[in-house]
Amino acid sequence: MTALAVRNLRKSFGGLLVTASVNLAVESGERRLIIGPNGAGKTTLFGLITGELRPDGGSITLFGQDITRVAGWRRPHLGMSRTYQIITLFPGETLLRNVTLSLLGLSPLRWNPVARLERQRGLIAHAREVLTRVGLDGLADRPVAQTSYGERRRVEIAMALAQNPKVLLLDEPFAGLSLEERRDVLRLVTTIPRDVTTVMIEHDMDVALDFAERITVLHLGEVVVEGTRSEVVADPRTRRIYLGE
Amino acid sequence: MKRLALGAALAILAAVPLWIDGTYYVNIASQILFYSIFALGINVLVGYAGLVTLGHAGLFGVAAYTAARILGGGHGHLAAVLGALALTLLAAALFAGLALRGTGIGFVMITLAIGQIVWGVAYRWISITNGDNGISVSARPSPFGLSLASPAHFYWATYAVFLVAIASMAIFVASPFGASVRGTRDQARRMNALGYQVWLIRFLAFLFSGFWSGVAGLLYLYYNQFVSPQAVALTASAEALLMVISGGTATLLGPVVGAALVVTMKNVASAYIERWNFVLGAIFVAIVVFMPEGLVPGAVRWWRRATAGGR
Numbered sequence: 001m002t003a004l005a006v007r008n009l010r011k012s013f014g015g016l017l018v019t020a021s022v023n024l025a026v027e028s029g030e031r032r033l034i035i036g037p038n039g040a041g042k043t044t045l046f047g048l049i050t051g052e053l054r055p056d057g058g059s060i061t062l063f064g065q066d067i068t069r070v071a072g073w074r075r076p077h078l079g080m081s082r083t084y085q086i087i088t089l090f091p092g093e094t095l096l097r098n099v100t101l102s103l104l105g106l107s108p109l110r111w112n113p114v115a116r117l118e119r120q121r122g123l124i125a126h127a128r129e130v131l132t133r134v135g136l137d138g139l140a141d142r143p144v145a146q147t148s149y150g151e152r153r154r155v156e157i158a159m160a161l162a163q164n165p166k167v168l169l170l171d172e173p174f175a176g177l178s179l180e181e182r183r184d185v186l187r188l189v190t191t192i193p194r195d196v197t198t199v200m201i202e203h204d205m206d207v208a209l210d211f212a213e214r215i216t217v218l219h220l221g222e223v224v225v226e227g228t229r230s231e232v233v234a235d236p237r238t239r240r241i242y243l244g245e
Numbered sequence: 246m247k248r249l250a251l252g253a254a255l256a257i258l259a260a261v262p263l264w265i266d267g268t269y270y271v272n273i274a275s276q277i278l279f280y281s282i283f284a285l286g287i288n289v290l291v292g293y294a295g296l297v298t299l300g301h302a303g304l305f306g307v308a309a310y311t312a313a314r315i316l317g318g319g320h321g322h323l324a325a326v327l328g329a330l331a332l333t334l335l336a337a338a339l340f341a342g343l344a345l346r347g348t349g350i351g352f353v354m355i356t357l358a359i360g361q362i363v364w365g366v367a368y369r370w371i372s373i374t375n376g377d378n379g380i381s382v383s384a385r386p387s388p389f390g391l392s393l394a395s396p397a398h399f400y401w402a403t404y405a406v407f408l409v410a411i412a413s414m415a416i417f418v419a420s421p422f423g424a425s426v427r428g429t430r431d432q433a434r435r436m437n438a439l440g441y442q443v444w445l446i447r448f449l450a451f452l453f454s455g456f457w458s459g460v461a462g463l464l465y466l467y468y469n470q471f472v473s474p475q476a477v478a479l480t481a482s483a484e485a486l487l488m489v490i491s492g493g494t495a496t497l498l499g500p501v502v503g504a505a506l507v508v509t510m511k512n513v514a515s516a517y518i519e520r521w522n523f524v525l526g527a528i529f530v531a532i533v534v535f536m537p538e539g540l541v542p543g544a545v546r547w548w549r550r551a552t553a554g555g556r
Contacts, residue, residue, distance in 0.1 A: 050438060072437050076439060084435070088435045090431045090435075105439030105440035110422065112421045115420055117420060117424050
């Protein structure tokens with residue numbers, strides 16, 4: 001079954017056509033890597049898929065359901081979660097509170113104005129579990145502002161994993177990391193269960209090549225090459241984009 | 246220890262009419278309390294939702310004018326209070342619907358414009374608001390048979406409402422919904438991506454804020470037994486915003502301390518110094534320079550530094 005399908009997706013900002021006409025079909029359980037140089041329209045594509053941006057044309061379906069016009073806030077409820085390339089956490093709050101907020105987002109409890117959040121033991125225990133999964137349980141009570149960049153990157157991923165998504169969108173999870181931190185994050189994303197369909201954007205080809213079975217090369221808002229790892233690497237068009245002739 | 250201090254503070258406040266001599270100061274204490282309620286309401290938006298409003302005197306005024314009109318029509322206090330709060334909530338919903346089309350400076354400007362419209366209605370729509378002459382209310386209510394005519398009784402009634410207001414704030418802040426509201430302040434985009442309806446959360450916060458502004462407006466009306474366009478002027482909105490900012494946004498006690506400061510300066514300092522506005526301005530400058538986060542968080546920071554240095 002197709003988990004995520006994008007058809008003829010278009011988006012321009014003023015006169016700048018950022019997403020020209022993107023077609024994409026990611027199978028359920030697949031691990032897909034979308035690569036492309038700067039300005040290929042990768043992050044815009046994620047923005048469109050998650051509903052943060054409104055497409056000018058085309059459609060997006062999630063497990064067969066057309067979500068093109070579904071509000072962005074509703075999409076995580078349908079099983080779609082994302083991380084941000086530019087780390088977007090709640091800097092004054094602890095790691096535990098960050099992940100708790102992620103869990104709360106899918107719970108009707110988020111509307112409750114009289115309960116005490118601190119007393120929601122089930123929710124908080126669950127958040128702790130997720131932090132353990134990403135190896136940050138020791139820092140659970142530390143504010144985000146007092147953690148390292150690599151740790152924040154893992155919190156980013158924990159926030160998305162906490163929601164137990166069916167489709168997980170990772171926007172350049174290796175950006176700005178040291179070699180060692182990259183290895184940690186790569187290990188983390190490879191331990192994500194196989195039933196989670198994972199789509200990863202990456203700017204640097206070499207980093208995440210081992211992660212995905214299928215790779216899509218995006219260039220100037222269009223899919224240029226798509227195929228298995230070896231097909232894409234061998235394709236002359238990939239080389240042209242990355243090496244410039 | 247903390248509970249003991251809280252209990253002591255509450256007891257001292259409850260006993261204000263007993264240990265303060267003279268109705269003048271008891272009346273000032275009442276003013277501090279209902280302006281505190283107003284500031285607490287504004288703090289929901291300014292502090293917790295990160296939406297700065299310059300139009301909340303409009304909601305304060307809608308409550309006061311509505312109650313005054315209902316009482317003037319010969320209806321009872323219960324009808325006046327309920328009608329006023331209902332109309333205030335309706336007005337808050339309308340204001341929120343307009344103002345929440347923007348955030349940041351856009352939100353400020355729309356609330357400012359709406360506040361000015363309410364002021365314009367109060368000033369010019371004479372058949373409804375009696376214009377510059379305002380509307381008088383003949384008597385204060387007697388809830389459960391207790392007359393609120395005397396300053397001490399009115400103080401206690403206001404104090405009871407104040408306690409409910411601050412308790413509702415404490416519960417709201419610690420609740421999941423309170424966390425939702427603060428989340429939309431800190432990372433609206435992320436909140437949306439996590440499944441929160443940012444707009445609706447802000448809308449509900451606006452209603453909550455508007456409700457307490459309306460309650461404060463009712464107490465204002467009953468305190469003065471009079472309401473005029475002065476109550477809904479831009480300066481009233483700005484003054485209330487200053488209470489929140491000078492005391493400390495997104496804190497429970499900040500708005501109360503800020504209200505106490507402004508009301509005291511207005512009433513007490515003006516009795517001694519002709520240019521009391523100048524004094525108030527100087528105090529605000531000092532707060533901005535030495536405690537930019539506001540008096541309550543600033544005092545906590547200074548206290549921590551002092552106790553840490555002593556060790």
